[in-house]
Amino acid sequence: AGYGQSDGNEILQLIPPPTLLTKETQGLCPERDFKVECGGFSERPVYSLKYVPDTSLLVTSGPPNSSLQVWQVSAEDSDVIKSVSTLATENCTGQSWAKIDTISARAPWVLHGSRLDRVQITEVESRKSVYTAASRGSEELSGLAFLDCNTLLLCCATGRLCLADVRQPQSLVEATPVPPAPCSEHWCLGSRHGAQTSEPSSQPVARLSSRGLLTLTDLRKTSEFLALAKARVPSPGSGAEFLCVSWAPALEGCLAISGFDGTVHVYDTQSWDSSGREAEPIFVHKGHAFGGAAGSEELPLVTVHTWHLQKPRTLLSAANDGSLHVWDWVQPCGKCG
Amino acid sequence: MCAGAGQDVGRSCILVSIAGKNVMLDCGMHMGYNDDRRFPDFSYITQNGRLTDFLDCVIIRWVRPFPCPSPFCLGCFLCHPKNSITPFLRFQLHFPYPTEFFAVGQVDEELEIKAYYAGHVLGAAMFQIKVGCESVVYTGDYNMTPDRHLGAAWIDKCRPDLLITESTYATTIRDSKRCRERDFLKKVHETVERGGKVLIPVFALGRAQELCILLETFWERMNLKAPIYFSTGLTEKANHYYKLFITWTNQKIRKTFVQRNMFEFKHIKAFDRAFADNPGPMVVFATPGMLHAGQSLQIFRKWAGNEKNMVIMPGYCVQGTVGHKILSGQRKLEMEGRQILEVKMQVEYMSFSAHADAKGIMQLIRQAEPRNVLLVHGEAKKMEFLKQKIEQEFHVSCFMPANGETTSILTNPCIPVDISLGLLKRETAIGPLPDAKRPKLMHGTLLMKDNSFRLVSPEQALKELGLAEHQLRFTCRVHIQDPRKEHETVLRVYNHLKGILKDYSVQHLPDGSITVESILIQATAHSEDQGTKVLLVSWTYQDEELGSYLTSLLKKGLPQSPP
DSSP, rough: OOSSSSOOEEEEEOOGGGTTTSOOOOOOOOOOEEEEEEEEEEESOSEEEOOOOOOEEEEEEEETSSSEEEEOOOOTTTTBOOOEEOOTTOOOSSOOOOOOEEEEESSSSEESSGGGGGGGETTTTTTEEEOOOOOOOOOOOEEHHHHHHHEEEEEEETEEEEEEEEEEEEEEEOOOOOOSSOOOOOEEEOSSSSOOOOOOOOEEEEETTTTSSEEOOOOOOTTOOSSSEEOOOSSSSSSSSOEEEEEOOTTTTEEEESSSSSSSSEEGGGGOOOOOOBBOOOOOEEEHHHHSOTTOSSEEEEEEEEEOOSTTTTEEETTTSOOEEEEEOOOTTTOEE | OOETTSSSSHHHEEEEETEEEEEEEEOOOOOSSSSSSOOOOOOGTSSSSSSHHOOOOEEOEEEEESOOSOTOOOOOEEEEETEEEEGGGGGOOOOOOSEEEEEEEEEEEEEEEEEEEEESSSEEEEEEETTTTTTEEEEOOOSOOOSSSBBBOOOOOOOOEEEEEETTTTEEEOHHHHHHHHHHHHHHHHHHHTEEEEEEEOOOSSSSHHHHHHHHHEEHHHHHHHSSEESSTHHHHHHHHHHGGGGGBHHHHHHHHHOOOTOOSEEEEEEOOOGGSSOOOOOEEEEEESSSSSSHHHHHHTTTTTTOEEEEESSSSTTTTHHHHHHHTEEEOOOOOOOOOOSSSEEEOOOOOOOOOOOHHHHHHHHOOOSEEEESSSSSSGSSSHHHHHHHHOOOEEEEOTTTOOOOOOOOOOOOEEEEEHHHHHHHSSSSOTTSSOOOOOOEEEEEEEEEEEEEEOOOOHHHHTTTHHHHEEEEEEEEOOOOOOHHHHHHHHHHHHHHHHTSOOEEESSOEEEEEEEEEEEOOSSSTTTEEEEEEEEGGGGHHHHHHHHHHHHTTOOOOOO
């Protein structure tokens, strides 16, 4: 989806080439092109987009306020994504855009909020508010996620990490604060991909700062860091708008980070300790920097990346030049264990 | 009207009626069928009666299975369902050897056709059909990204009333060309390295040349020795035309052409049927592209049994062809005579088709700035989003008719009209001085005679047409409260008007009526009420302005007279 300030933002649902759909790569790959399955037009910029599981709905969020837009992905006869409704949040003007996550447990829910004291769960279809978090400060949120249908993970831009329980709106468990920074930092959150299982998460939660600092926290033991490392990223202070950290769904201990420049770094966290040493990426994807039109003056910035759900070593990444890359990576030989 | 191609791929055929002229655009064939379905359904156009009588012009771009006399004779042929191309001599067009990117041809006095370069393949062109001030731009395949051997399609800001464009790939977002080419070379290289044979079925024109240049350069760089063959016949012929019409191709190629003929390859040699049985690795380009007949199919049958070999399909395959079957994963093919062919060779697909994708279509619209857009070739339900996108971005109407459906588009034609000097002088004499920036309202009579439009003065029009002028008079009753005698009232009215209309000739006639120029005012007593007088004001159509002014003046009543 587009995120420009103009009213010409598009939401596109693409069909990936068949090669990306099958788990095993076969010899025959008839098509390499993406196809537009359907598309829609959004008047406001789209900063976040979530598919609502078990429905044909999308929820998007973006400036200028924290209200949410609900979209209906096309029916049989049309390929147009239509706007269904707007979920206006209380007092939504003058706030930054809402971070969102969706789940379909008891009903299709959307978790949304722009500040720590404004976190809500709303039923997408009935637009009924089912949960409002207790107020614990008005810090700006940088990310939130359903860990399961009862547990919420909230991360503030300051690095503050909280766990909330839907059944007990008053409860809020706070994790170890991030190391103090000499200058202001922006933190973002990376939790386990998807929230299908109900067992307590064994996958640590990753936090990434705009200085390239990475912390891993085991949610069963939030009082200490599991690991602390410094990613090798370019000059700090290059906007924090597109920071992104994500865990590989099928590779133990692998995570990818982006948002610093035109690259995506892949790290293996298994060797990390709590020393905060600089970590060596096991792969750096530089494709976006080369893919652009020759002689373009500015290097593109990776806006978001995600892991392929089935193919362990395939990632998708997008940059602000409009490029979308699907790539495989291999571990440099000699390092394979 | 779409007789084929509307929401369907293959049987492209569109009928355009523009300012009274009927032009048939394309008359393609569906490669998947061998019966009537192969051809567009002409019954949509005319039920009985000859098609040829109905049409003013047929434009055919690159009829695939038949060699065109020349890719540049973008000629007018008529395709009969009877399987032959009959030159449609009456209107045959020959474009001069193109030295520019476009050529203009005149079909008859009114119908003008302009061909633009469409990239994609030499000889493929976009057409502007112009009758009077109405115009349609038609383009089938075009390519908005420059190739090694051909530049990108180009059109000027011709602002046609309608742009008809293909949209087969309207929902496609292209993979980057560099990635595709790298993969292609990698696959060919791998196969050749392990001693396999590579078959690349191609169409006569277009991709083949591009791939040849790509392989030639790669072979040179990697110092490879395996032979590359080019199937004889069409492809060679195509290369011959390329050489002839090098001016149309890419600037870069044109430059190197001076030093060395880019199409005379060092590593690529003409193919002989016997070579197919030679041992060792080789790469062969053979026609046709969908493996439905001919040399490519022959070679395929020879090589299919060996898993070391590979076939790379570089383009789209229509359903029903061998190409389509193997691409959809069939490994056992039934050939003619119930013979079963087992395909053990590697089957690869490398889409090098250069059809414009969604981005390309938008680019073309931006270039040409049409007032309306019509999409053909695509699948109906998938085009709704593109339609909305085009309408939002360019603020033009977008249509996508199904086969047999007719779309009517209203145009706003500018019709030039001559104005007589006398009228012009007379009209400009009235009112402020003419200002070039402001429109000026003029009165005159429009004469449509002998296919020309003229604006003349009413008198001249009457004279030319030999007509007498009709007189149209308006009469209006105005009630005036005045208890005096009738003639006294008239006198008061007379004095009143004379006082106000100083520049006009106001006369009191002996019969008791008043005239102001040609306007006549008479008074009668009201039959019932002696205190009310009725004034009859009568004027001709020509004096409408003064007449209505007088009426409104009198309706206000007379000034109070001294007692």
